[in-house]
Amino acid sequence: MSMESTGGVSVEDPNPVRLRMVDAAIGFDPEQPLIEGLNLEVRAGEIVGLTGRSGIGKTTLLRTAAGLVKPLSGSVECCCTSTTRAEKGAIGLIPQRLGLVQHQTVGYNVLMGALTEASFLQTALSLPSKRMRDETREVIDEVGLADKTLESVNRLSGGQQRRVAIARAMLQEPDLLLADECLGELDAETARGIIELFRHMAEDHRMAILLVDHNPVRARTFCDRVLQLRGRRLIPFDEDEESKATLPLIEEVGS
Ligand SMILES: Nc1ncnc2c1ncn2[C@@H]1O[C@H](COP(=O)(O)OP(=O)(O)OP(=O)(O)O)[C@@H](O)[C@H]1O
Ligand SMILES: [Mg+2]
Numbered sequence: 362m363s364m365e366s367t368g369g370v371s372v373e374d375p376n377p378v379r380l381r382m383v384d385a386a387i388g389f390d391p392e393q394p395l396i397e398g399l400n401l402e403v404r405a406g407e408i409v410g411l412t413g414r415s416g417i418g419k420t421t422l423l424r425t426a427a428g429l430v431k432p433l434s435g436s437v438e439c440c441c442t443s444t445t446r447a448e449k450g451a452i453g454l455i456p457q458r459l460g461l462v463q464h465q466t467v468g469y470n471v472l473m474g475a476l477t478e479a480s481f482l483q484t485a486l487s488l489p490s491k492r493m494r495d496e497t498r499e500v501i502d503e504v505g506l507a508d509k510t511l512e513s514v515n516r517l518s519g520g521q522q523r524r525v526a527i528a529r530a531m532l533q534e535p536d537l538l539l540a541d542e543c544l545g546e547l548d549a550e551t552a553r554g555i556i557e558l559f560r561h562m563a564e565d566h567r568m569a570i571l572l573v574d575h576n577p578v579r580a581r582t583f584c585d586r587v588l589q590l591r592g593r594r595l596i597p598f599d600e601d602e603e604s605k606a607t608l609p610l611i612e613e614v615g616s
Contacts, residue, residue, distance in 0.1 A: 376404040378440050379537040379569035380426055385435030387418060387425050394433050395421055397593050405536070405567040408559060410580035412573070412598060413590030419573045420457055422590070423539045426571065427454045441536035453535035455543045457573075459526040463515040467506055467525050470514055472497045474529035496532055503558055504528045505551065520546040527555060531562065538562070540572035544579070556583045 380403040388395035395418030403409050413419055424430045425437055441451030461470050472493065501510050504524040514522060523546055530538055540559075544552045560583060562568040574580040577598055580587045587598040 381438045383436045386433040391433045403569045405569050407585045408570040410584035410587035412577040417590045451536050453530035453533045453538045455526045455530045455540040457541040461514045468510045471528045500528045500532045538570045
């Protein structure tokens with residue numbers, strides 16, 4: 362065993378790095394980056410929380426991790442292995458603005474949204490596999506929307522739509538999940554159910570999860586680490602006692 366481990370080739374790390382940002386600057390204007398000197402690793406099986414005031418760059422950081430925005434400098438690397446899941450993508454993004462197809466049903470959004478573009482074309486030619494359809498039903502049930510599967514998304518409440526976006530990402534079962542304020546608009550009990558689902562995906566499916574939560578107190582209850590953006594820097598939340606007084610302490614009131 363030790364021979365193998367010193368060989369440095371074939372030993373599998375149980376918690377491989379899924380997202381690696383090294384000395385990165387992030388934003389849109391090279392003269393005025395939103396975030397500088399950013400070093401971040403997120404590993405399989407861990408949930409990392411990200412917090413900070415409105416407009417500081419949380420969404421931009423997530424979009425950069427997803428490859429939708431280019432870093433201004435430094436490197437941003439997603440280290441995913443999607444070979445076993447040809448039908449699905451390696452990075453899942455639950456955007457702050459949910460990106461749902463409003464006039465389509467819950468079932469359509471979850472199933473079609475989870476497929477990658479290439480397999481979407483395949484799907485257009487041959488119907489989705491029975492396995493994918495069964496998994497779609499399961500995941501919609503898990504977010505508590507089983508009775509809404511055939512409902513049009515534009516007839517759902519904000520929190521219900523948020524859960525559709527969560528189900529879509531869960532079905533995709535990505536190596537790296539990026540979730541932008543997906544617990545907003547949810548009552549405490551529903552949010553708890555979603556958090557349990559995230560923990561299950563991290564622990565049992567070795568998903569790496571980076572999520573934005575405006576509520577650092579809640580984030581600390583279920584994240585392995587909570588980080589905050591402050592003055593263009595990403596710093597651990599725990600080590601900055603003073604910030605507890607300045608970060609938003611008003612809880613979202615569940616509807
Ligand atoms: N495409 C873009 N081009 C230029 N500037 C942008 C773009 N998208 C966002 N910004 C700016 O970048 C800054 C950070 O925005 P971002 O959406 O990342 O903030 P945030 O921390 O997610 O805020 P919130 O908590 O309100 O969601 C804002 O000043 C915003 O106006
Ligand atoms: Mg945002």
